[in-house]
Amino acid sequence: MQIEAGELLSKINQPADLKSLGELQLEQVAQELRQYIIDMVSENGGHFAASLGVVELTVALHYVMNTPYDQLIWDVGHQAYGHKILTGRRDSFETNRVMGGLSGFPKRSESEYDSFGVGHSSTSISAALGMAVASQIKGESDRQHIAVIGDGAMTGGMAFEALNHAGIEKSNLLVILNDNCMSIDPNVGALKEYLTSITTSKSYNRFRDDIASLLAKISEIGPDAFGIIKRWEKSIKGTLLKNANLFESLNFRYFGPVDGHDVIKLAKTLEDLKHIPGPKLLHVVTVKGKGYSLAEKDQTKWHAPGLFDKITGEIKKSIPTKPEAPKFQDVFGHTLVELAEQNKNIVGITPAMPSGSSMNIMMKAMPDRAFDVGIAEQHAVTFSAGLATQGLVPFCNIYSSFMQRAYDQVIHDVALQNLNVVMCLDRAGVVGADGPTHHGAYDIAFMRCIPGLTVSAPMNEEELRNLMYTAQLKDQGPFVIRYPRGKGVMPDWKRPFQALPIGKGRKITDGEEVAILSLGAIGNEAVKACQLLQQEGIFPAHYDLRYAKPLDQELLHEVFTKYKRVITLEDGCLQGGVGSAILEFMVDNNYHSQVKRLGIADEIIEHGEQEVLWEVCGYDVQGIVKTVKNMTTAIRTDTMTG
Known part of the structure; x- marks a missing residue:
């Protein structure tokens, strides 16, 4: 029109x-x-x-x-x-x-x-x-x-x-x-x-x-x-x-x-x-x-409503034909209330993003235990640290790109004092139309270098719930959970809590020749890539790391002992990211595999739909398939010439 x-x-x-x-x-x-x-x-x-x-x-x-x-x-x-x-x-x-x-x-x-x-x-x-x-x-x-x-x-x-x-x-x-x-x-x-x-x-x-x-x-x-x-x-x-x-x-x-x-x-x-x-x-x-x-x-609803009929005000949304997975932020919001009902020490903090982070769910259910501190990320982190000194367990929910503004507080006020502040980083990875000011590209790199932090990323909604449950257990210290903007993959997401061992990943698919090591929800693209590759007779292994810090060393020893070609996959910057951490592990342990890292290159990524930006960065389904095929071809060529 x-x-x-x-x-x-x-x-x-x-x-x-x-x-x-x-x-x-x-x-x-x-x-x-x-x-x-x-x-x-x-x-x-x-x-x-x-x-x-x-x-x-x-x-x-x-x-x-x-x-x-x-x-x-x-x-x-x-x-x-x-x-x-x-x-x-x-x-x-x-x-x-x-x-x-x-x-x-x-x-x-x-x-x-x-x-x-x-x-x-x-x-x-x-x-x-x-x-x-x-x-x-x-x-x-x-x-x-x-x-x-x-x-x-x-x-x-x-x-x-x-x-x-x-x-x-x-x-x-x-x-x-x-x-x-x-x-x-x-x-x-x-x-x-x-x-x-x-x-x-x-x-x-x-x-x-x-x-x-x-x-x-x-x-x-x-x-x-x-x-x-x-x-x-x-x-x-x-x-x-x-x-x-x-x-x-x-x-x-x-x-x-x-x-x-x-x-x-x-x-x-x-x-x-x-x-x-x-x-x-x-x-x-x-x-x-x-x-x-x-x-x-309703100014909050109409801050960014999407497409709508300007005459009737009806917001245009597609009608799902089958049950849909929820947004990660909503899983966070409902799970936080569920955990807070079990643990009286849990409190929620957000710097002016209650609806964007779904902290508004807890603010409605438990108004005396959830706090909107205004657009003040630094204060939000140190306020959380103060709460933690008194035995409370603050879940401080900040967009990944906004957490950049509170980096000193994470180090000085949380990490140095080993306080159990749970930092939930929403909008981690590329975010779409908001573009470079809002891409959560750097949090893995800037968090994993801080001593004492646990840095995690759920692959799906169930893992998000379980990481949140794990983070509030006694004496866990500073705990980071990063998750992306948008929907997950599990319509049936509300399952019983399970504690996840710190620094332990999981094997999703066994395979041969090539291993894919993914961190977080972008691992679902690797699952799709593996399914396509299997139809062509190529069988890569796939591991979900879950933690960027500490790394699962037992899992990595298994991978580097068995596979000479390894692909790392993350929705974050390659410089200092989890791929870099795996290269460090490989060198420190004298392994000699070929490693190809997929993630955000050392450049500013402009705005566009998430899936399109994954493609631009080379870590969408087809990008993963192409990388596996290239590595597989190289292996078979080496075998023939050898």
């Missing part, structure tokens, strides 16, 4: 075209932009509610600011669809999140208007401050630097670190706080309550309506007058709010809250703020999903 842009939007190929419009036409542009996003996402999928909430802000920013010279950073990039459409990517937007097409997030290599790549939250203020300081050094005093950050992303510690630093600089920095009380799930914590107190203070809101324009005029008189009015305004703000303004205390000029859906008022406010020097914060109140009633009512 061909999706047409509206009358005005169809003529906007770059922000300069937007600037040629009259101020009163901005409302029509916003309406057309919102409808275009609804049309596009309903037909092609992608993130939805976040971009709808900032349509007016996006239009106002590109109308007032001189982008790309003025540098605009979106934190997180879920909200940047309107930005992409207004900056020359309207006609290619149907390729959003499709392999070879537009990235779902701002990306520097994609457009000069994407000032900074953003896939993980809370980075925008640091990046914008770096750009602003660079502009100072280069003498670009007229250049604006704008970070648009959601109130969910503002809970990340990095955002506060950046605010703290920015407050002592004199750089031309504007932070726009997009306050909608939502990230993916509803926001939690004291910051949410603080922002609510600002937005609901009637006296303060009457006062702030006049102060922004007054400051803009005063700033034109001179620095002395500006300093006097600043001190006067700060005093009155503190009185009206009955406490000091958090952002003012960090030396930011605070403006707001303003209606984030009044595009004309936003444009006027931004024009005024351009002329006020130093670090500034504009507090904008928006509604996530604005303009699509169903998304406004």
Whole structure:
């Protein structure tokens, strides 16, 4: 279906075209932009509610600011669809999140208007401050630097670190706080309550309506007058709010809250703020999903709903013809509750991803034992460590790519103290359309080098349950369980728990000539490959390692004694991964087999469907079949020539 842009939007190929419009036409542009996003996402999928909430802000920013010279950073990039459409990517937007097409997030290599790549939250203020300081050094005093950050992303510690630093600089920095009380799930914590107190203070809101324009005029008189009015305004703000303004205390000029859906008022406010020097914060109140009633009512569901009927709101899902396997995340969520019912010491922790990780299942069943700590991965790990010192067993569920942000805490706060924190890494391996910012490519490599950690990966849902059961047994120490995005392979997954011996794998299929050693759910591709090969008279052995650390040495001695050709298979990076661990074992034990490692090569993997990315990386079913055949042919050639 061909999706047409509206009358005005169809003529906007770059922000300069937007600037040629009259101020009163901005409302029509916003309406057309919102409808275009609804049309596009309903037909092609992608993130939805976040971009709808900032349509007016996006239009106002590109109308007032001189982008790309003025540098605009979106934190997180879920909200940047309107930005992409207004900056020359309207006609290619149907390729959003499709392999070879537009990235779902701002990306520097994609457009000069994407000032900074953003896939993980809370980075925008640091990046914008770096750009602003660079502009100072280069003498670009007229250049604006704008970070648009959601109130969910503002809970990340990095955002506060950046605010703290920015407050002592004199750089031309504007932070726009997009306050909608939502990230993916509803926001939690004291910051949410603080922002609510600002937005609901009637006296303060009457006062702030006049102060922004007054400051803009005063700033034109001179620095002395500006300093006097600043001190006067700060005093009155503190009185009206009955406490000091958090952002003012960090030396930011605070403006707001303003209606984030009044595009004309936003444009006027931004024009005024351009002329006020130093670090500034504009507090904008928006509604996530604005303009699509169903998304406004259920913002979590409509964060990324998939394909849907834009008229009825029916989300399009295929109807299974037979029982389907569940998602790994749901097996985690239900199993955690089951274990917590048996073990009163189990608690659950997630950094702002209760629905994405299925921690919401425990939060509903046991609200006093499950914690959403906000977008704060470092805190989540050390909070878990604190719980563990008191005899509790925390299951800390963090996406693999987000765990990268808490690496020091894993080493310093968990491993060095040998605490029984169970780190469940969801979305391990390639994740699909979210692309390189979200691929869980590195966790095997960066976890297996830490002394004292157990690093495991289930091949199926039953193994996930059993690894979770094993991890909470007494004195297990730090325990990592990695599992992929999406569905498993076992519709009949809920089986009795069994403890799995630490560092012990299993033989799935005996064979001859070649052995495949797989780790985790990608091993199911090896099962399919073995079935195809057997039809051609080729019989590779297949072993499920289960553990990247400690390795099953008895199993490996068996493999290297019997097989001269070995294939390792992992949904993770080859540099330092489980294949590297097996090569280390082979060398240390003086074996001389030929080893071929299959996994993610030393390169950035772009976005695309998981199965397609497996093929690109060479470890899908056909890639495994090809590798086995090549090795088998080499063996038989050697035998004939020998």
